[in-house]
Amino acid sequence: MLTPLRNWFWQDQYWLPPGFTWEDMKETGETRYPQPWHLLLSIPFALVMVGFRIVIERAVAVPLSRKMGLKERACRKASPNPTLEAFYTRHRKSPSKEEIQNLAKRSDLQPRQVERWFRFRHNQDRPSLTKKFCEASWRFVFYFTSFVTGITVLYDKPWFWDNRACWAGYPQQPLLYSVFAYYMLQLSFYSSLVITLPFDVKRKDFHEQIVHHAVTIFLITFSYCANYLRIGTLVIFIHDIADCILEMERDLRSDSEESDTEEAHGGPRKGNAAPPLLNGNSNCIDKDPSLQLNGRNLPAR
Numbered sequence: 258m259l260t261p262l263r264n265w266f267w268q269d270q271y272w273l274p275p276g277f278t279w280e281d282m283k284e285t286g287e288t289r290y291p292q293p294w295h296l297l298l299s300i301p302f303a304l305v306m307v308g309f310r311i312v313i314e315r316a317v318a319v320p321l322s323r324k325m326g327l328k329e330r331a332c333r334k335a336s337p338n339p340t341l342e343a344f345y346t347r348h349r350k351s352p353s354k355e356e357i358q359n360l361a362k363r364s365d366l367q368p369r370q371v372e373r374w375f376r377f378r379h380n381q382d383r384p385s386l387t388k389k390f391c392e393a394s395w396r397f398v399f400y401f402t403s404f405v406t407g408i409t410v411l412y413d414k415p416w417f418w419d420n421r422a423c424w425a426g427y428p429q430q431p432l433l434y435s436v437f438a439y440y441m442l443q444l445s446f447y448s449s450l451v452i453t454l455p456f457d458v459k460r461k462d463f464h465e466q467i468v469h470h471a472v473t474i475f476l477i478t479f480s481y482c483a484n485y486l487r488i489g490t491l492v493i494f495i496h497d498i499a500d501c502i503l504e505m506e507r508d509l510r511s512d513s514e515e516s517d518t519e520e521a522h523g524g525p526r527k528g529n530a531a532p533p534l535l536n537g538n539s540n541c542i543d544k545d546p547s548l549q550l551n552g553r554n555l556p557a558r
Contacts (some may be wrong), residue, residue: 293481303448327387392457394504406439407490430487432486443477
């Protein structure tokens with residue numbers, strides 16, 4: 258049943274210029290061309306990439322975040338409440354006014370207390386600054402490594418200096434081992450991002466990230482199978498330059514967000530100045546237990 262579908266999918270006119278067939282792309286003892294089955298190597302390489310990421314984040318990114326002074330604020334946890342927890346687990350969103358009234362009656366709480374509980378509960382699930390910093394650090398390490406690899410692979414290639422050479426002799430352009438390794442590096446990385454996507458920080462553009470990774474994997478796969486390797490390496494190289502700068506900016510922003518949070522809470526106290534009150538947005542409290550009573554901060558005496 259799959260044979261007709263496979264024959265239709267791999268028709269010559271879908272992948273190759275007019276006048277060429279897959280028979281022209283068969284490998285010989287001296288000449289090698291891209292083959293679709295080569296891409297299966299990206300699966301074990303992606304798993305290796307995940308393991309390497311864990312090492313980088315734990316051995317490099319976490320100590321670096323401490324040296325940069327990145328600190329987490331102590332945030333108040335929501336008190337155990339099976340009714341409210343069941344609603345939160347099921348819906349993962351703040352309840353409406355009608356739902357708040359209903360939950361307040363079922364939990365024997367005031368509506369204001371229910372709202373506060375959901376605010377605390379949402380903040381418990383917020384990713385820490387350290388986690389964000391580790392993710393951005395790993396991506397920066399990869400994009401920088403890929404950028405250097407791209408320069409090493411492409412600097413002596415004629416199509417790097419003259420893009421007209423990308424189409425010279427196409428599609429019968431032999432596969433170079435250095436270009437193959439560069440492609441596998443990219444495909445393995447984006448495949449590893451798909452593997453770790455459920456465990457990464459879910460940002461506002463989470464769904465857009467899923468689409469981005471899927472489209473990127475598709476384009477890398479298609480360009481490899483159709484032997485668009487020369488123009489593909491240039492596209493990858495250009496994107497690595499921008500991504501490297503972007504992830505560096507994210508690293509620095511993670512550090513500045515922590516400083517901005519301290520300023521929003523009043524910054525360090527001087528003299529007899531009162532400590533910051535419980536913030537309605539972050540619900541973070543001062544770490545000094547002597548200044549806390551029933552979840553509220555009291556002025557220092």
